[in-house]
Amino acid sequence: MAPLSFIDLAGRFTFRMMRSLVIFFLAGATAGAQSPAPVSPAQDTQSHTAARPQATPGTNPLAQSATQAHPEAVGATEAVITIHGFCPNSPGKSGDSCATVLTKEQFEKILGAVNQSGAPMPPVAVRNLAERYVQIMAFADAAEKLGLDKDPKFQELMRVVRVNSLAEGYRRTVEEKYRSPSDAELENYYKQNIAKFEQVKLSRVFIPRVNPKAPREGLDDFVQRGQQTANGLRDRAAKGEDLDKLQQEAYKTLGLPPPSLNTDMGMKRHGSGFPPNVEQDIFALKSGEVTKVETEPAGFQFYKLQGRETLALAQVKNEIIAALHKEHLDAANKGVLDPIHADLNDTYFGPKSAATPLAMPPQAHPTTPIMPPSTSPGAGASRPAPQGSAPPK
Numbered sequence: 001m002a003p004l005s006f007i008d009l010a011g012r013f014t015f016r017m018m019r020s021l022v023i024f025f026l027a028g029a030t031a032g033a034q035s036p037a038p039v040s041p042a043q044d045t046q047s048h049t050a051a052r053p054q055a056t057p058g059t060n061p062l063a064q065s066a067t068q069a070h071p072e073a074v075g076a077t078e079a080v081i082t083i084h085g086f087c088p089n090s091p092g093k094s095g096d097s098c099a100t101v102l103t104k105e106q107f108e109k110i111l112g113a114v115n116q117s118g119a120p121m122p123p124v125a126v127r128n129l130a131e132r133y134v135q136i137m138a139f140a141d142a143a144e145k146l147g148l149d150k151d152p153k154f155q156e157l158m159r160v161v162r163v164n165s166l167a168e169g170y171r172r173t174v175e176e177k178y179r180s181p182s183d184a185e186l187e188n189y190y191k192q193n194i195a196k197f198e199q200v201k202l203s204r205v206f207i208p209r210v211n212p213k214a215p216r217e218g219l220d221d222f223v224q225r226g227q228q229t230a231n232g233l234r235d236r237a238a239k240g241e242d243l244d245k246l247q248q249e250a251y252k253t254l255g256l257p258p259p260s261l262n263t264d265m266g267m268k269r270h271g272s273g274f275p276p277n278v279e280q281d282i283f284a285l286k287s288g289e290v291t292k293v294e295t296e297p298a299g300f301q302f303y304k305l306q307g308r309e310t311l312a313l314a315q316v317k318n319e320i321i322a323a324l325h326k327e328h329l330d331a332a333n334k335g336v337l338d339p340i341h342a343d344l345n346d347t348y349f350g351p352k353s354a355a356t357p358l359a360m361p362p363q364a365h366p367t368t369p370i371m372p373p374s375t376s377p378g379a380g381a382s383r384p385a386p387q388g389s390a391p392p393k
Helices: 006-033 041-051 061-068 104-114 123-145 152-177 183-192 219-238 243-253 276-283 313-337
Strands: 079-084 099-103 198-208 264-269 294-296 299-310
Touching (some): 079 123, 152 313, 198 219, 198 276, 219 243, 219 299, 276 294, 276 299
Antiparallel strands (some): 198 264, 198 299, 294 299
8 A cells, every 4th residue: 555645644634624714725715815895775786686586476486597597798807895884905894885706717726725626616516605705704804803813822723734735746746647547548558467357257156064954963964965976076077067967966965055146157258256266267277177175264166268358448447547547556556655654653642552553633623614603684695505505626
């Protein structure tokens, strides 16, 4: 297993906190970059009337949101969020005399930074993110007025967020770089690993080590009889006798009810779950040959190879792409981590123990910004999203 990178550790222990902080950081940066644009009440009324679709009685609001959202119809420089009474760069203004406007282009930059995976987001999720973003901007401005951005703990946390974000950016860049190997790489890997793509058609006879009707009675005797039966049937199978008939005979000889087992195992490839020694015996067979009796915990069994084939490159293309992707990622991580080495002070951290799970102290604060219990419409920030909702990952 490759060593855990910083992003692995940070992502494992602080994902939710980091997600909130990334949004918080972006909100502060955007608010600082915005020039508050005054909006007259008449303009506000007109824009709200044009942008807010009327609900149709008896319809699902979520379904309406999905069908009535048309971001493609909004120009890049048109306002998509207007925050009335919020002027972080104009301390002398307040109330209806000022507003901060985010255009479609500005908001989609924020959306792209938060949703770095690029996964499609339904309109209701985008709207939820916008509402939370407005609230976070208001709280961020209030925090700056209290001087919390100058707090050494906050500044150190921002440094950790930066390191974490850079590591995550590196991971995404490398993943994307090796996502689509060339045809030449695919063919070269296929030729060099041709044995991985060989599959064999198998049949098997299985004889249990324990009598299911009396598992605790005469165990040694039953095991001995089972071994002898398996050896005899294996020799007959090697001479060409039908395995289905041999399977039935084995159970009858041992006084067991007729088996429901199907001797046909279908096509199997390397890594299909056989013990290493059994897999080696199976793939060493020629068509029509039978393995020796394989003694396994569940019972005695032998396998007959009915035929073999090698899958074509087109059939295993996706498998090869995944394998090459992993190889390249492992090599990239190795190139970053192998040259470095860290010594941890055992007196401070305690001795290293594989049995000790990684753990972090519980957080003493919520992982999402605290929202007011209720906000009346028109009182500044948008109404809080319903309890339990959160910005998309």
